[in-house]
Amino acid sequence: MAEASRIFHTALLPTLHQTPSLRKRSSHTISIQRTSPAIVRCTISTSSDTSSKAPTGPQPIPWGCEIDSVENAAALQKWLTDSGLPAQKMEIKKVDVGERGLVANNNIRKGEKLLFVPPSLVISADSEWTFPEAGDVLKRYNVPDWPLIATYLISEASLMKSSRWSNYISALPRQPYSLLYWTRAELDRYLEASQIRERAIERINNVTGTYNDLRARIFSKHPNLFPEEVRLPSLDGRVALVPWADMLNHSCDVETFLDYDKSTKGVVFTTDRPYQPGEQVFISYGRKSNGELLLSYGFVPRQGTNPRDSVELPLMLKKSDKCYEQKVEALKKHGLSASQCFPLQVTGWPLELIAYAYLAVSPPSMSGKFEEMASAASNKNSSNKEIKYPELEEQALQFVLDSCESSISKYTKFLQASGSMDLDITSPKQLNRKVFLKQLAVDLCNSEQRILFRAQYILRRKLRDMRRGELKALRVQGVKAGCHGGE
Numbered sequence: 001m002a003e004a005s006r007i008f009h010t011a012l013l014p015t016l017h018q019t020p021s022l023r024k025r026s027s028h029t030i031s032i033q034r035t036s037p038a039i040v041r042c043t044i045s046t047s048s049d050t051s052s053k054a055p056t057g058p059q060p061i062p063w064g065c066e067i068d069s070v071e072n073a074a075a076l077q078k079w080l081t082d083s084g085l086p087a088q089k090m091e092i093k094k095v096d097v098g099e100r101g102l103v104a105n106n107n108i109r110k111g112e113k114l115l116f117v118p119p120s121l122v123i124s125a126d127s128e129w130t131f132p133e134a135g136d137v138l139k140r141y142n143v144p145d146w147p148l149i150a151t152y153l154i155s156e157a158s159l160m161k162s163s164r165w166s167n168y169i170s171a172l173p174r175q176p177y178s179l180l181y182w183t184r185a186e187l188d189r190y191l192e193a194s195q196i197r198e199r200a201i202e203r204i205n206n207v208t209g210t211y212n213d214l215r216a217r218i219f220s221k222h223p224n225l226f227p228e229e230v231r232l233p234s235l236d237g238r239v240a241l242v243p244w245a246d247m248l249n250h251s252c253d254v255e256t257f258l259d260y261d262k263s264t265k266g267v268v269f270t271t272d273r274p275y276q277p278g279e280q281v282f283i284s285y286g287r288k289s290n291g292e293l294l295l296s297y298g299f300v301p302r303q304g305t306n307p308r309d310s311v312e313l314p315l316m317l318k319k320s321d322k323c324y325e326q327k328v329e330a331l332k333k334h335g336l337s338a339s340q341c342f343p344l345q346v347t348g349w350p351l352e353l354i355a356y357a358y359l360a361v362s363p364p365s366m367s368g369k370f371e372e373m374a375s376a377a378s379n380k381n382s383s384n385k386e387i388k389y390p391e392l393e394e395q396a397l398q399f400v401l402d403s404c405e406s407s408i409s410k411y412t413k414f415l416q417a418s419g420s421m422d423l424d425i426t427s428p429k430q431l432n433r434k435v436f437l438k439q440l441a442v443d444l445c446n447s448e449q450r451i452l453f454r455a456q457y458i459l460r461r462k463l464r465d466m467r468r469g470e471l472k473a474l475r476v477q478g479v480k481a482g483c484h485g486g487e
């Protein structure tokens, strides 16, 4: 739940404009307009919505604050204390990593249970709605947790100061750098080399699909409760919003996650290291690659600091392969296709990747093995064991190396072009955003390319050793044959 809560928090950080008519809407934005107290009128634009049409009707409600706003954070902290948050050994401060964060104000031991957010301060699918009618309708239709909570938050935000969550809502950072908030043009332009672009498009489509489904099934049937468009952010699994806990920033060095304490029904976490007063306290947002952190949270950790970092390497069957159809059939049976991505880490690659490479380079004479190879290439097969075809190994490694090198050249092309990339800006605000996005893309591409370089190095060395070994064996055979011949 806690893991999901963080995703949700950042996925649900829309920019709500007070004066959208003045600005070209180039990313995902949510505007909320209050009509009557019981009605939430929401419109959320998408990356494809780049029109600068001035919306008519009531002014949208202000939402969130700049990520470095300590005033809103201080108001949040005061409200939380007044609302029953027990005394904590941390306080919200401006920090070096993540703008605002929780900083120790006491000595904290390793293994200490540090945080306790009582259930009354957690926003979950069971939270009480100020206007319960809309909530009742969503529950009747069994709407999953994340769109339900997103609609809840939008509904509460529309009440402004009269919502009990108003201090929380106005302290949410307006920080649209998660890939969900990049326009399609920005994704295409800055992340052309990275497979994370595909993941972002998939997630945006998932969000849009969920929204369209809700609109068709529910919102359109209850126009009095949901009079306009509501677009909701994407999220998997059980979700909740945890004010206070979601002030904690991520560090790749810690292994401690927020946890749900069944007995107290509160949110807690246990430290995995001590902290001195004045030190920022971190949690882990999950064992994620830099691309996944950018996708969900809008930041890229410093190069080389994320031991979980990985890059998706695309492998493809050759259309000219005589057994193309047969191989595709075998892959399909195991949920795979003619083009498939596999994660590479600095420390290596999964067995599935090599199994796929074996299949890709197999000659027609090995058609009896296609099925076994396709099965081993699928991670859906829990009993996966390493398969070995020594006669194909060199070709398979060369195939992976070729794919690595083709990816590396895409990154090189982008990184070289990024230096002189025209930022075609029309306002300082736009410049900030573009410079920032470009920097995020450059950081991501550098970290992904670094993993590819490492894989390239290992593959080249393996192939060299293999070929030297073969050469040696040939020489030995040659010498033996020579001896024979000489006898």
Ligand SMILES: C[S@@+](CC[C@H](N)C(=O)[O-])C[C@H]1O[C@@H](n2cnc3c(N)ncnc32)[C@H](O)[C@@H]1O
Pocket (backbone or CB within 6 Å): 006, 009, 010, 067, 068, 097, 098, 099, 100, 101, 171, 172, 173, 175, 246, 247, 248, 249, 250, 251, 296, 297, 298, 299, 300, 301
């Ligand atoms: C759950 S909030 C944490 C509180 C946030 N710093 C704030 O001021 O409201 C998650 C956001 O914090 C920032 N963040 C968290 N960990 C970070 C890190 N290691 N480096 C940079 N930004 C980080 C990102 O903007 C992320 O979307």
